[in-house]
Amino acid sequence: MTEVNGSTSKIYLEVVEKLRNMIEKDGLNPGDKIPSERELSERLSVGRSSVREALRALELLGLIETRRGEGTFIKDFQEHKLVELLGTFFLQNTKVKKDLAETKQLLELDCIQIILLQASSESLDSFAKWAEQGNFDDQSYFGKLLEVNPNKLLERMWSIVNTYAQAAQVEFIQADLQAYIDLALALRQRQKAQTEQIYRERIRQGVSIKLT
Amino acid sequence: MTEVNGSTSKIYLEVVEKLRNMIEKDGLNPGDKIPSERELSERLSVGRSSVREALRALELLGLIETRRGEGTFIKDFQEHKLVELLGTFFLQNTKVKKDLAETKQLLELDCIQIILLQASSESLDSFAKWAEQGNFDDQSYFGKLLEVNPNKLLERMWSIVNTYAQAAQVEFIQADLQAYIDLALALRQRQKAQTEQIYRERIRQGVSIKLT
DNA sequence: GATAAAACGTGGTCTGACCACTATGATTGT
DNA sequence: ACAATCATAGTGGTCAGACCACGTTTTATC
Numbered sequence: 001m002t003e004v005n006g007s008t009s010k011i012y013l014e015v016v017e018k019l020r021n022m023i024e025k026d027g028l029n030p031g032d033k034i035p036s037e038r039e040l041s042e043r044l045s046v047g048r049s050s051v052r053e054a055l056r057a058l059e060l061l062g063l064i065e066t067r068r069g070e071g072t073f074i075k076d077f078q079e080h081k082l083v084e085l086l087g088t089f090f091l092q093n094t095k096v097k098k099d100l101a102e103t104k105q106l107l108e109l110d111c112i113q114i115i116l117l118q119a120s121s122e123s124l125d126s127f128a129k130w131a132e133q134g135n136f137d138d139q140s141y142f143g144k145l146l147e148v149n150p151n152k153l154l155e156r157m158w159s160i161v162n163t164y165a166q167a168a169q170v171e172f173i174q175a176d177l178q179a180y181i182d183l184a185l186a187l188r189q190r191q192k193a194q195t196e197q198i199y200r201e202r203i204r205q206g207v208s209i210k211l212t
Numbered sequence: 213m214t215e216v217n218g219s220t221s222k223i224y225l226e227v228v229e230k231l232r233n234m235i236e237k238d239g240l241n242p243g244d245k246i247p248s249e250r251e252l253s254e255r256l257s258v259g260r261s262s263v264r265e266a267l268r269a270l271e272l273l274g275l276i277e278t279r280r281g282e283g284t285f286i287k288d289f290q291e292h293k294l295v296e297l298l299g300t301f302f303l304q305n306t307k308v309k310k311d312l313a314e315t316k317q318l319l320e321l322d323c324i325q326i327i328l329l330q331a332s333s334e335s336l337d338s339f340a341k342w343a344e345q346g347n348f349d350d351q352s353y354f355g356k357l358l359e360v361n362p363n364k365l366l367e368r369m370w371s372i373v374n375t376y377a378q379a380a381q382v383e384f385i386q387a388d389l390q391a392y393i394d395l396a397l398a399l400r401q402r403q404k405a406q407t408e409q410i411y412r413e414r415i416r417q418g419v420s421i422k423l424t
Numbered sequence: 425g426a427t428a429a430a431a432c433g434t435g436g437t438c439t440g441a442c443c444a445c446t447a448t449g450a451t452t453g454t
Numbered sequence: 455a456c457a458a459t460c461a462t463a464g465t466g467g468t469c470a471g472a473c474c475a476c477g478t479t480t481t482a483t484c
Contacts, residue, residue, distance in 0.1 A: 096365070
């Protein structure tokens with residue numbers, strides 16, 4: 001018996017989908033509460049356990065947060081703990097690591113391209129000022145740099161790749177502080193050639209992947 | 213009554229953890245079968261529903277695969293759904309058309325970089341041969357090109373961005389067929405400057421975003 | 425009015441029951 | 455002996471109902 005399982009067999013996946021639509025339709029934002037498990041179960045005509053499977057999966061993904069006694073909320077996603085999992089799980093093959101390192105670098109260079117062409121002088125000024133304080137490490141530096149770039153999609157992609165890279169223990173060697181500062185200054189002056197040279201020769205030197 | 217909840221309240225998270233250890237300890241590899249839900253439930257002394265919540269979460273992450281009537285298997289980590297999911301959830305409403313087009317181009321250029329440095333001559337030959345047939349459009353051409361590049365992460369990212377770009381009706385203007393063919397030939401000869409020139413001036417000309 | 429107690433709502437977990445599907449082994453037919 | 459068939463057991467998929475633990479809200483009490 002049962003039941004015309006439309007397309008996505010597996011109820012919990014349908015619930016994920018419905019949830020996604022619901023969030024979009026109702027314009028829910030991070031922090032907002034979503035209906036209770038029992039209500040979802042009723043509204044979607046599925047068992048509560050199926051709803052829970054969907055919610056638990058989304059929770060592990062860091063997309064929602066549940067607080068016992070209170071409810072389930074959309075999460076402002078960041079630091080999903082799943083990532084450490086992935087790292088220790090099945091991420092330990094060198095090919096993946098190489099791809100991660102390579103991709104991360106490419107995204108950083110892409111970001112530099114965009115910044116050179118599109119970033120406002122003010123944002124570049126303030127970034128340079130921030131860099132001159134010297135209060136950063138490789139990771140936080142590029143995190144900040146990616147923020148300066150106006151392409152939010154690129155920023156998000158870098159963030160994800162970076163997270164994965166961390167999980168896989170792919171970390172770049174910390175370069176000389178001055179190199180990072182010089183990069184910021186070169187960016188501010190929109191010196192394309194110099195910027196790229198600093199990145200390649202002084203910051204990402206000696207890394208397995210060479211570009212250009 | 214419960215419960216000495218060691219550290220990670222939430223049983224399903226403990227199950228995830230236990231599973232991870234089990235996989236590591238037993239040296240299980242992609243394709244291998246993991247114990248059945250009922251057996252796990254018994255071995256870990258937790259309810260089957262908790263086991264299922266853990267498994268469903270890992271499944272949505274793309275770490276395992278379940279086949280009804282057969283069992284649950286470790287999956288090759290290649291096709292992780294993470295980026296996809298994050299995208300469908302939070303990347304939707306933003307007006308990212310520009311970002312999409314821009315990012316897509318950047319990824320294509322990144323791919324070209326990698327190909328110039330890493331692709332085998334044979335794969336470049338066969339790609340050029342394929343291109344000379346002229347049986348493609350802009351999209352399928354770059355889809356094929358991304359396949360030539362050995363960085364599977366990059367390929368996947370492009371594929372996703374491309375999918376979204378389509379959905380957002382961000383499509384590049386089809387260029388002259390000859391331009392695509394010439395690009396393939398330049399790639400085969402590993403002519404970096406020429407390759408990039410063709411891409412920028414003959415294929416992606418007139419697109420909103422200009423790079424370099 | 426302030427405080428304490430009870431009621432309610434919510435997530436967390438378990439159990440037991442079916443269903444649907446697959447693989448395996450026994451049965452049967454030739 | 456071999457092949458096709460069927461029965462069975464094992465597996466994931468789903469549901470319903472029952473508690474528990476915790477937070478919020480309402481109510482009763484002082």
